Amino acid sequence: MGFFKDFKSFLMKGDIVALATAVVIGAAFNKIVSSVVADIIMPIIGVLTGGTDFSQKFISLDGQSYPTLEAAQEAEAAIITYGNVIQAIIYFIIVGLFIFILLRSYEKTKKKEEEAPAAPAGPTQEELLMEIRDELKKQNP
16 A cells, blocks of 8 residues: 555656646647647748748658659658658747747746835834833823
């Protein structure tokens, strides 16, 4: 029983639960970023580059010219799909940008919390008791 009890306490530690939460949120964040890259950023880059679809860019190593990536793959040619690398680099930059924006806004909120003026300190318990004593002395000379 000691093993399972120790294992359960290990799993329920705050660090493990926080890590599991981060992994789940990271997976969801990955889907959002993938969608932003594929559905928004890459079409804009395609328009800016004259309709270029980077995922279809490749170099055939056998010296032959293939009209499309699919044709080269059907011919089982050795190919380097450098367009996928370009797309992965763009994806990496966008993920980095999103994380930077997120962390920057988080840091700004932390700075605002730190800069907030502290509430004025009230009288201590001893000071209050002395004031009560003095008032009682004034009322009963």
